[in-house]
Every structure is written in structure tokens, then in C-alpha cells.
Amino acid sequence: xxxxxxxxxxxxxPAAEPILDAARRVDPALVxxxxxxxxxxLYPFLPDAELTDQxxxxxxxxxxxxxxxxxxxxxxxxAPGFAAIPxxxxxxVTDAVCARWPSVEPYGGRFGPRxxxxxxxxxGGEVEVLExxxxxxxxxxxxxxxxxxxxxxxxxxxxxxxxxxxxxxx
Numbered sequence: 001x002x003x004x005x006x007x008x009x010x011x012x013x014p015a016a017e018p019i020l021d022a023a024r025r026v027d028p029a030l031v032x033x034x035x036x037x038x039x040x041x042l043y044p045f046l047p048d049a050e051l052t053d054q055x056x057x058x059x060x061x062x063x064x065x066x067x068x069x070x071x072x073x074x075x076x077x078x079a080p081g082f083a084a085i086p087x088x089x090x091x092x093v094t095d096a097v098c099a100r101w102p103s104v105e106p107y108g109g110r111f112g113p114r115x116x117x118x119x120x121x122x123x124g125g126e127v128e129v130l131e132x133x134x135x136x137x138x139x140x141x142x143x144x145x146x147x148x149x150x151x152x153x154x155x156x157x158x159x160x161x162x163x164x165x166x167x168x169x170x
Contacts, residue, residue, distance in 0.1 A: 007051065007154045007163065008043035009059065009097055011090055012036055015145035016073055016119055019085070022136035023122045027129055030083075030122035034159040039090045039117050041097040041150060042106055048154040048163070056152070056164050062100050063150040063166035066093055073119065073143040078130045083122040083137075090117040090147060097150070 016037035024031045046055060073085045094117045098106055106115050122133050152164035 002044065002155050004155055004157055005048040006043075007045040007048050007152060009041040009045050010035070010038040010043075010151050010153060011041055011093060011147045012038050012149070012151055013071060013073070013087075013119060013145045013147065015143050016085075019073070019119070019121055019137050019140055019143065022140060023083070023133045026132045026136055027122075027125060030125050030129070030133065032120065032123060034155075035153065037119060038151075039087050039094070039119055039147075040106075041090075041094045042101060042104060044108070045101070045104060045152065048156075051152070051154075051163060058100060059150060059152055059164055060166040062096060063168055065096070066168045068168050069093070069147040071145045071147050073145070074141055076121070076134055076137050076141060078134060080127070081124055081130075082120070083125075083130050083133050084118040084120050085141075087117045087119055093117070093147070093150070 014036065020031050020037050069089055071087060071089045075086055077084055077086065095114060121137060122130060148168055150166045151162055153160045154163050
């Protein structure tokens, strides 16, 4: 579990909420609490106390270089203890974010310097439980959304709170 003051740059996908709801119906503990459906661009990001005006301006400037992006969610994948939907349409954004802050290792380096853009559906769970999640989620696909902003969120004692919404395309 992340510590208070942890931040992340994320891309919200509201149309994917029914997918997370389906996973919650199988087991609420599988779905990360406090954040809506999203693709993580960079986690952990800089500590909340280090979010200067220059950092916020850099995030705004980077987001402005991308137009709004149509996002098809079509494929559901599972691995031991993990279920996700690949989101290749957002890979250019996640790559640009990671390139802009090269000293910040995505996921602490656990998945290499260029993790695949994805929507995490479930974390944890035995194979049988993830099979139940798959049975609930696959009939919901495909889902289509439009990514319109990069959002900076910070974990506080009240949960995840937005710090910045940086629209794509300015």
C-alpha cells in the first residue's frame, strides 16, 4: 500500500467504470480503492511535497502536446495475481511522461523502463477468482472511451485527491 504523499500521473477512463464494478462484484478487495478507472502514466511520481509550479507547468505542457485520444478497450488479460486490459492507444502518452521524468522509475522499476499502458482491473486473487472476474468482464468488451487529460493525483489521509488536471491539446 502506498504511503501518504505518494503521487501518480494517470489518464482517467470513465467509460471503463463498469469493468471495475464487475471485478468488485466478484471480490471488492481486488480493485484498488479510491481511484476511478484509469491508465497509469507514471507511478509513483514525485512526492506530494515536491510538486512545484515548474513540475505542474511541465505536466500541463506535456499534456498539451497530445490531442484527445480515442481509446478502445478490447482485450482482457490475466497473469498470476493480476488482471488488466491493454491500452496501446495510450502508450505514446505513458512513454512521453516517463521520458520527461527519466529519474522517476515507473512502478519503482518492477516492470522495466517502459511498462505497457494498461487498465488494471484486479490485483491479487487466485486463478479461480480471476477466472470469475474474466467471466464478468469479457462480455462487457469492447468499451470505447476518449482520453482527454492527464491528471496528477496524491494520496492523502482522506484518500487519493486530484492535484492537477492537464487537458490534452491545451
